[in-house]
Amino acid sequence: MGTAIDELQEEHEALLQFLYAAPVGLVQTNLIGDVQLINPLSAQLLMPIVTAGDLTNLFDVFNSVAPELRSMAATFPHTKGSICEGLRIQLTAGILGRQDPKILGFSLMKIAPDRLMAVITDMTKVIAQERQLKHSVAMFEAIVTGVTDYALMTLDREGLIESWNTSIERVTGFLAEEVIGKSFSIFYPAGTISADRVSDYLKEADADGWILDDGWRLKSGGEKFWGSSIITPLQDEIDEVANKNFRNENGNHHYALILRDITDKHMEADEYLRTIFSDHLTGISNRRAFFEAAALELKRWRRHPRPLCVMTIDADHFKRVNDTYGHTAGDEVLRNLASVLKNTTRDIDVVARIGGEEFAVLLPSTEIQNAYLIAERFRKTVEAQSVWVSGIEITYSVSIGLSTMEHSITGLDELLQRADKALYHAKNVGRNCTKVYEETS
Numbered sequence: 044m045g046t047a048i049d050e051l052q053e054e055h056e057a058l059l060q061f062l063y064a065a066p067v068g069l070v071q072t073n074l075i076g077d078v079q080l081i082n083p084l085s086a087q088l089l090m091p092i093v094t095a096g097d098l099t100n101l102f103d104v105f106n107s108v109a110p111e112l113r114s115m116a117a118t119f120p121h122t123k124g125s126i127c128e129g130l131r132i133q134l135t136a137g138i139l140g141r142q143d144p145k146i147l148g149f150s151l152m153k154i155a156p157d158r159l160m161a162v163i164t165d166m167t168k169v170i171a172q173e174r175q176l177k178h179s180v181a182m183f184e185a186i187v188t189g190v191t192d193y194a195l196m197t198l199d200r201e202g203l204i205e206s207w208n209t210s211i212e213r214v215t216g217f218l219a220e221e222v223i224g225k226s227f228s229i230f231y232p233a234g235t236i237s238a239d240r241v242s243d244y245l246k247e248a249d250a251d252g253w254i255l256d257d258g259w260r261l262k263s264g265g266e267k268f269w270g271s272s273i274i275t276p277l278q279d280e281i282d283e284v285a286n287k288n289f290r291n292e293n294g295n296h297h298y299a300l301i302l303r304d305i306t307d308k309h310m311e312a313d314e315y316l317r318t319i320f321s322d323h324l325t326g327i328s329n330r331r332a333f334f335e336a337a338a339l340e341l342k343r344w345r346r347h348p349r350p351l352c353v354m355t356i357d358a359d360h361f362k363r364v365n366d367t368y369g370h371t372a373g374d375e376v377l378r379n380l381a382s383v384l385k386n387t388t389r390d391i392d393v394v395a396r397i398g399g400e401e402f403a404v405l406l407p408s409t410e411i412q413n414a415y416l417i418a419e420r421f422r423k424t425v426e427a428q429s430v431w432v433s434g435i436e437i438t439y440s441v442s443i444g445l446s447t448m449e450h451s452i453t454g455l456d457e458l459l460q461r462a463d464k465a466l467y468h469a470k471n472v473g474r475n476c477t478k479v480y481e482e483t484s
């Protein structure tokens with residue numbers, strides 16, 4: 044008969060075998076993330092973010108791409124249960140030389156008071172399929188929806204509304220005479236679309252056959268609704284026969300715009316989207332949302348280069364804030380930073396927390412001189428205010444790095460690296476300042 048020790052040994056070996064053969068990545072750690080058991084698949088999946096082969100601590104490994112995991116585990120109040128489920132973590136975006144972002148599915152469970160189990164899967168393909176499906180579903184729904192549920196209009200080559208069906212009035216409240224001859228941007232709330240963007244949308248529709256754009260839209264009375272717009276170029280044979288010279292270089296000069304009010308559906312999906320794209324601490328975009336939006340902007344830039352800047356921001360001496368006032372106060376400062384940043388930028392800018400105390404903003408259609416002014420306005424606002432936590436006044440400052448997109452830049456990773464170099468320069472010259480990337484910086 045085996046002793047209790049033998050039984051434990053057997054159990055342990057069975058667990059090891061299970062770990063080894065499991066079709067998902069499994070990592071067992073203690074509460075602070077020190078790895079106790081790890082299967083080969085995990086090691087393989089985590090490879091892109093493991094520095095110098097060091098897999099000692101799971102939270103250290105994830106620190107650059109999902110810094111929130113550590114505090115999520117630390118603040119989990121129960122002795123057992125799910126800490127996070129199906130979190131999608133963008134792995135390789137932003138890592139120099141990696142053009143193909145890998146996305147991991149990550150779930151973390153507390154399985155005993157002193158033990159965590161992480162389940163890791165490769166979601167890259169699933170997400171690509173989901174995105175494709177989203178487009179197909181939107182197109183399909185636009186086609187099959189009852190005539191009353193969508194507004195249909197035609198646009199000229201500049202995006203000015205030429206004709207419409209009466210459903211526009213039902214969906215948006217605008218009358219024909221109010222919209223004919225106006226840009227379709229009339230349906231966008233102020234600050235959410237620029238003239239450049241209108242023209243880019245049309246060019247994208249030409250290049251890809253269509254473009255889908257979901258977001259806030261405006262009714263004539265100023266009321267907002269969540270709309271889904273699909274723009275497709277119209278291949279108009281009659282016009283081609285009538286006047287060949289009238290066609291633009293892409294061969295299309297009219298577009299159909301289908302605008303649907305999907306507020307109800309959006310509200311249902313909103314909570315889900317928030318968990319995927321929002322940073323849990325500050326509520327602004329998370330790293331994943333930033334990289335997705337930035338990839339789209341860069342794709343646009345490659346087709347139609349327009350000034351595009353990136354700003355990276357790092358709170359100064361933040362360790363000192365944590366050490367002096369505690370981690371909770373530190374969190375409050377980060378929330379303050381995010382909110383000031385959001386308030387000093389436009390709606391069209393992508394404002395995200397991309398690391399622990401690192402933030403980034405993508406500034407489309409912005410010259411570097413203007414990006415500098417925006418950065419300085421933000422920096423001075425931070426400097427001039429204070430955060431109150433439990434009756435204690437905390438002041439802090441930020442350092443900022445800026446870079447601008449150029450043809451010689453290979454991708455987002457390089458653009459970000461340049462901004463980071465400028466940020467490093469700002470730290471080196473004494474912090475609380477903004478520096479623009481220069482070849483020599």
Ligand SMILES: Nc1nc2c(ncn2[C@@H]2O[C@H](COP(=O)(O)OP(=O)(O)OP(=O)(O)O)[C@@H](O)[C@H]2O)c(=O)[nH]1
Nearest residue numbers: 110357358359360361362363365370373374399400
């Ligand atoms: N409160 C809080 N602190 C965090 C979070 N993420 C990272 N940090 C802390 O941020 C600090 C970053 O410190 P460092 O990178 O050493 O730099 P620093 O003290 O900000 O100094 P400089 O960047 O050189 O000005 C570390 O102490 C981290 O623990 C978070 O979510 N909440």
